[in-house]
Amino acid sequence: MHDPVVQATSLGKQYSGGFRAKPIQALSDFSLTVHRGEVFGLLGPNGAGKTTFIKALLGVIRPTSGSATLLGQPIGTPASRFRVGYLPEQHRFPGYLTAVQALDLYARLSGHDAPSRKSESVRLLGRVGLAEWADTKVKKFSKGMMQRLGLAQALMGDPELVILDEPTDGVDPIGRREIRDLVTWLSQSGTTVFLNSHLLSEVEMVCTRAAILNDGKLVGQGSIAELTTAPAAYEAQGTPVDAGLPGLPDGVTHDGELPWATYRIHADSPEELTAMLGQLIKAGVTLRQVTSGKRTLEQAFVEIVADAEAAN
Amino acid sequence: MIASRPAIQFSGSLQLTFRELWSTYVTLGLFVVSTICWLFLTFAMNLDVVEGSVAALRIFGFESTPTDHIRDPETGEWMSQSMGLDKLVVGIQSFVFGASYFLGTLLGIFAAAPLTASLVTESRIGLLLSKPLSRHRFLAGHVLGVFATVLLLSTYLVLSVWLVLSLKTGIWVPSFLLAIPIITLMFGVMYSVVLLVVVITGSSGFALVTSYGLIFISFILAAQEQILTQLITPGKEIFLGLYYLLPNFIEAVPFAVQLVEGDPVQNWVPITSSIVFGAVAFFGAFQWFSRKDF
Numbered sequence: 309m310h311d312p313v314v315q316a317t318s319l320g321k322q323y324s325g326g327f328r329a330k331p332i333q334a335l336s337d338f339s340l341t342v343h344r345g346e347v348f349g350l351l352g353p354n355g356a357g358k359t360t361f362i363k364a365l366l367g368v369i370r371p372t373s374g375s376a377t378l379l380g381q382p383i384g385t386p387a388s389r390f391r392v393g394y395l396p397e398q399h400r401f402p403g404y405l406t407a408v409q410a411l412d413l414y415a416r417l418s419g420h421d422a423p424s425r426k427s428e429s430v431r432l433l434g435r436v437g438l439a440e441w442a443d444t445k446v447k448k449f450s451k452g453m454m455q456r457l458g459l460a461q462a463l464m465g466d467p468e469l470v471i472l473d474e475p476t477d478g479v480d481p482i483g484r485r486e487i488r489d490l491v492t493w494l495s496q497s498g499t500t501v502f503l504n505s506h507l508l509s510e511v512e513m514v515c516t517r518a519a520i521l522n523d524g525k526l527v528g529q530g531s532i533a534e535l536t537t538a539p540a541a542y543e544a545q546g547t548p549v550d551a552g553l554p555g556l557p558d559g560v561t562h563d564g565e566l567p568w569a570t571y572r573i574h575a576d577s578p579e580e581l582t583a584m585l586g587q588l589i590k591a592g593v594t595l596r597q598v599t600s601g602k603r604t605l606e607q608a609f610v611e612i613v614a615d616a617e618a619a620n
Numbered sequence: 621m622i623a624s625r626p627a628i629q630f631s632g633s634l635q636l637t638f639r640e641l642w643s644t645y646v647t648l649g650l651f652v653v654s655t656i657c658w659l660f661l662t663f664a665m666n667l668d669v670v671e672g673s674v675a676a677l678r679i680f681g682f683e684s685t686p687t688d689h690i691r692d693p694e695t696g697e698w699m700s701q702s703m704g705l706d707k708l709v710v711g712i713q714s715f716v717f718g719a720s721y722f723l724g725t726l727l728g729i730f731a732a733a734p735l736t737a738s739l740v741t742e743s744r745i746g747l748l749l750s751k752p753l754s755r756h757r758f759l760a761g762h763v764l765g766v767f768a769t770v771l772l773l774s775t776y777l778v779l780s781v782w783l784v785l786s787l788k789t790g791i792w793v794p795s796f797l798l799a800i801p802i803i804t805l806m807f808g809v810m811y812s813v814v815l816l817v818v819v820i821t822g823s824s825g826f827a828l829v830t831s832y833g834l835i836f837i838s839f840i841l842a843a844q845e846q847i848l849t850q851l852i853t854p855g856k857e858i859f860l861g862l863y864y865l866l867p868n869f870i871e872a873v874p875f876a877v878q879l880v881e882g883d884p885v886q887n888w889v890p891i892t893s894s895i896v897f898g899a900v901a902f903f904g905a906f907q908w909f910s911r912k913d914f
Contacts, residue, residue, distance in 0.1 A: 323913070366750040369913035390752040400743040402636075404643040413639075416632030417751040417758075419625035461747075 313469050313500045314342035320373035321360050334360040336524045347501040349511035352521035358504045393462035397473040403447030407457055410446055415464045432460040451478035473504045488514050512605040520612050527616035535608045541601025544571040546593040629753040633761020641769050646731035650773050658780035709791045710881055716781050717799040717880050725807045729831050732766050733814045737824035745914045755910045774803040795882040802876045809867045809894045812901035819909045838869040867894040
C-alpha cells in the first residue's frame, strides 16, 4: 500500500452557535486515509461537512477534536501545505490582475522563485486552455474561465496533492470534460487528487475511491467498485426458463431473453445465495456466470445516506 | 542572489496590498493632490522679500501682503508689520502638516478599511490561508504594505513641500520632516482599530464607524482640562481613565506642531498613550487573526 497523503483520525469540528444558540457539530469523529496516487472523491449532501473537512486540512479552520496529517505533516502548519494545491469552492481573484499576474501572485505567496513562476504560469495557462487570455484582466473572465484559472493556480509548483472543491461548478459540459481529462492526467502523472463534488457521475468516472459524509459523519467509503456493488444483490446468467416455472425460488426474477437469461437474486448471506443457485440448477437452468449486482454511484449514495438517516 | 522562501512569501503579501491600494484610486488621488501642492508652491506662489520680511506674496499673480499683528512694547497697542519670512515658511509648513495629518489619516483609513475587509471575505481568505505561510507573516505583510504606502505618500508630500519652500526662501526647517513619522505613526494607531474590528467582525463599515468614532471622542478628550474641572468623582476618574486608555488623535496635534516647529514639547501623554493603544490593538488583531476560523 502507498504511503498516506491525507490521514485524519477522529477529526471533529464544532462551531459555537452564538449567543443562546445550540452549537453546530459540523464534523464528528471523522477518520479517513487517502493514499499516494489516488483520485479520491468526497461525497455528501449540502451541509454534510465536506468543505469543513477540507478547510480543516488546510488550516483555514481549527478542528476541535482529533488529529490529521497532510503529506506526513500535522495540519495547521505551513509545512503541511507546501506541496498542496487547492481550488476552493468559492474563490475570487483580484479583478485588476491579469491571469499571468494572478498566478504569479499566488505562486509568490507559496514561496516559488521568479524563474519558476514565469515558466509555470505560461505552461499551466496553456494546460487549462487560457493561453490566449494570459494578459487579460481577470475581471473580464467568465465563471468558467475563472474556474480554469483557479485550477491553474492549484497546479502551480507541481503539487503532490491537489484538493479540488467542486471544480466543475459553473463550467459548461465541454469544460467539465476538459477538467475530467485534467484530473485523469494528474492521476497518471502520480499526483494525488482529492475531489469534493456533488456531481456523482463525475466522481464515478474519475475517482478510484470515495467516501460519503452525512451530517458530519462518515457513512460509507471504499473503491468505486465496492460502493457501486449492491448489497445482497447478485446476477446470474444462464439458460432461460419459462416465467411460470415451478420451483423458481422466491427473490429471483429473470429476463428470459435468448440465448442467455439474467437472473436477479436477492440473498442476505452466501449460504442463502448457494441455496438459491442450487434451486435454479434443480429447475433446469444451466448457469454461465454469477456476479454481484451493480448500482450507480448515485443509487449507492442515495441508499447509503437514507440508511444513515434512518439509523439516526 | 536567490531570495529565501519566507522572503518571497512576504514580498507576495506586500505586493498584494500595494496593488489593492493602488487599484482603489485613493492612493493615486493622494499622490495627485500632493503633486498639485508642491507644483502650486513652486509655480503659483511668488515672494518678494525685503530685509528678511515678506514685502509681497503673489499667488497666480494676485498680490497680498502677509502681516503679523504684534503688540507695541512701548504703547501696548496692537500694530501690523510685514510678516517675517521664517514665520511664513513655518506657517505654510504647519498648514501642510495639519491638512495631511487630518485628511491623510481620514482618507487613508477610508481606503484601507474595505481593503482589509475584502481580504478576510470567504471567497479570498480560504485560498490565501491555504498557502504555506503562517497567518502572522501574511498579516504582517499586509499591515506593512499599508504602513509603507502611507509612509511613501507622506514622505512625498512633506519632502517635496519642504524642498520647494527651502529652495525658494533659503530657510531650512529640518524639524518639519518630523511630520513624516508623526503622520505615519498616528495613521498606524487609527489603522490598528480598523484592523482589530475587521478581523473580529469582517465589517469595513463597522471598522470605519469605530475608528472615526474614536477620533470624535478624541475631540472631547482634548478638552480634558476644562472638562475635569466640571466633573466629580467617579466621573473624573472615568474620564481620566479614558484619556489615558484611548488614542488622543486630536491632542497629538499640538504635540506634533511643537515638534514640527522645533518648540519644546509640553505634554508627551497624548502620543505615548496613543502608541500604547495602537500596540495593544495590533497585538489583539494578530492574536485574533491567528486563531480565527474562516
